[in-house]
Amino acid sequence: LANKKFHPDPSIVKVGNVEIGGKTVVIMSGPCAIESKEQLLITAHAIKKAGAHILRGGAYKPRTSPYAFQGLEEEGLKFMKEAREETGLPVICEVTSLNAIEAAVKYVDMLQIGARNMQNFYLLKEAGKTGLPVLLKRGLSATIDEWLNASEYIISEGNPNVVLCERGIRTFETATRNTLDLSAVPVIKEKSHLPIIVDPSHATGVRAYVKPLSMGAIATGADGLMIETHPNPSCALSDGPQSLTFEQFEKLTQELRPLIEIM
Ligand code: PEP
Ligand code: MN
Secondary structure: OOEHHHOOOOOOEEEOOEEEOOOOOEEEEEOOEOOOHHHHHHHHHHHHHHOOOEEEOEOOOOOOOOOOOOOOOHHHHHHHHHHHHHHOOOEEEEOOOHHHHHHHOOOOOEEEEOHHHOOOHHHHHHHHHHOOOEEEEOOOOOOHHHHHHHHHHHHOOOOOOEEEEEOOEOOOOOOOOOEOOOOHHHHHHHHEOOOEEEOHHHHHOOHHHHHHHHHHHHHHOOOEEEEEEOOOHHHOOOOHHHOEOHHHHHHHHHHHHHHHHHO
16 A cells, blocks of 8 residues: 555645645654643744744653653643644654553644554554554664555555654664664655655754754655754753754754755
């Protein structure tokens, strides 16, 4: 169902009033974790002002350590809904369990399946059943074929609204958190009709590398970007080192604009 052979036209996935896979490069931005209502609302306004289209924020955080901040759960989802009501931006949250899906459908416009759950087939099917658009991140060590097969689990539940997200894969290289596989963009474009976005924040783990890889992603034909932002990255409860300040994010969107227009 994800195969281009049987569906030659590129798919457009609608999230609220935003089209992913259409003419514009869609920018999703926001904090790694929703930390408080204030933090989320200022971020929502700042990213909207800078030109972002969708607000991201994690309420269920699949952290490497069980002792790290795990997210505000349903309370965080409520803040997301408020942020959408205040700004008009559609909102996306990661879901990590059936409980999270049941809660999230009440508050968000798009579900995110994280890298660590890409092959949690039960979760994929449950996300598919909701009918909400799903952002499917590539697994840490998943091949492109495994990733596309994971998308089939969602689509075969009758939900064609899948967007892929390349977020870096595990390699021998340690200079960046993961290795961004930009070749996945043209490969996916050849094999599938699904839109694909790139997340340079999780791919690199380093704020300074977000701009060059955002540019690379657009140049290779990505349909969008996911970029982490925080009002005060040095105090972030997760992923501070890769998060941009609002000033840095606004500068980045301005620098990307001419490139988006050329593409
Ligand atoms: C995230 O988007 O906050 C996240 C945890 O991403 P990934 O699943 O790609 O690690
Ligand atoms: Mn993060």
